[in-house]
Amino acid sequence: MDPIVVENVTFSYNRETPVLKNVSLRVQKGEWAAVVGHNGSGKSTLAKCLNGLLEPESGRVLTCGMDTMDKSTIMTLRRRAGMVFQHPDNQIVAPTVADDIAFGLENAGVPYEEMKERVKESISRLRLDGLEEQEPHRLSGGQKQRVALAGIKALQPEVIILDEATSMLDPAGRSEVRKMMRELCREEGMTIVAITHDLEEAAEADRLFVMAGGKILEDGPPAAIFQKRELLLEAGLALPLPVYLAHELREAGVAVDTGVTSEKELVSALCGLKQNT
Numbered sequence: 189m190d191p192i193v194v195e196n197v198t199f200s201y202n203r204e205t206p207v208l209k210n211v212s213l214r215v216q217k218g219e220w221a222a223v224v225g226h227n228g229s230g231k232s233t234l235a236k237c238l239n240g241l242l243e244p245e246s247g248r249v250l251t252c253g254m255d256t257m258d259k260s261t262i263m264t265l266r267r268r269a270g271m272v273f274q275h276p277d278n279q280i281v282a283p284t285v286a287d288d289i290a291f292g293l294e295n296a297g298v299p300y301e302e303m304k305e306r307v308k309e310s311i312s313r314l315r316l317d318g319l320e321e322q323e324p325h326r327l328s329g330g331q332k333q334r335v336a337l338a339g340i341k342a343l344q345p346e347v348i349i350l351d352e353a354t355s356m357l358d359p360a361g362r363s364e365v366r367k368m369m370r371e372l373c374r375e376e377g378m379t380i381v382a383i384t385h386d387l388e389e390a391a392e393a394d395r396l397f398v399m400a401g402g403k404i405l406e407d408g409p410p411a412a413i414f415q416k417r418e419l420l421l422e423a424g425l426a427l428p429l430p431v432y433l434a435h436e437l438r439e440a441g442v443a444v445d446t447g448v449t450s451e452k453e454l455v456s457a458l459c460g461l462k463q464n465t
């Protein structure tokens with residue numbers, strides 16, 4: 189069964205105006221899915237539904253095979269599907285990096301020896317070696333988000349949900365956290381649900397879900413979604429610069445492939461043109 193299954197979910201905060209309107213989506217095991225949309229489109233609400241922080245008014249959410257409404261499995265569900273939030277400071281719970289990473293394991297009642305082992309492994313996986321005894325508050329934004337990811341990784345989850353986890357970071361922090369997301373997905377086979385309004389980050393995903401006004405307008409691989417400028421306009425999203433350039437060049441009569449998703453792909457598409465002429 190797919191680790192994320194959302195079926196016809198409707199949700200409102202005030203029991204009047206729905207913020208999620210009949211949302212359905214599935215994310216496969218090992219897939220990197222990006223949910224993209226403008227501010228207020230319902231992304232964070234959806235994220236909170238995925239791990240049972242919010243309950244659907246109608247429809248259902250099955251995360252790692254467990255119904256988010258089922259109180260008897262909710263703690264297990266939250267260990268299987270960890271969540272990283274936007275503000276790195278709000279996630280710090282302990283005075284040192286190592287204690288912070290161990291916190292979830294302690295709560296889960298993992299025996300001391302195994303806990304030490306898992307913390308060590310998580311620290312090295314997230315490249316936090318040497319920072320074990322540091323105060324998390326003193327770290328950079330990117331390092332703080334890596335500590336948050338390490339705490340989740342230590343719980344050996346199946347899914348990691350990131351709600352705008354890179355949006356408060358500087359470009360260096362953003363790229364280090366993205367690299368870790370890539371490694372956790374591509375090397376460790378974890379399923380990633382990354383919520384973002386940054387289409388450049390989303391370009392790395394396997395699949396994009398475009399949200400607007402509480403609905404999923406469309407889903408598909410980034411290259412296919414980026415072809416749909418009208419759709420992105422409707423969702424209030426700006427194309428990544430290299431994709432925008434490819435479209436503009438094409439319109440100006442340059443026979444460049446508009447299916448590019450990154451600067452690197454645009455460069456090689458342009459170099460290919462040069463060799464062909």
Ligand SMILES: Nc1ncnc2c1ncn2[C@@H]1O[C@H](COP(=O)(O)OP(=O)(O)O)[C@@H](O)[C@H]1O
Pocket residue numbers: 201202207225226227228229230231232233234
């Ligand atoms: N706790 C809340 N109480 C009432 N309304 C909320 C709450 N959180 C979000 N909303 C409203 O729900 C809509 C979707 O918000 P949100 O899910 O945070 O969108 P996004 O994460 O895409 O910016 C917005 O109109 C927002 O104002």
Ligand SMILES: [Mg+2]
Pocket residue numbers: 231232233352
């Ligand atoms: Mg949000």
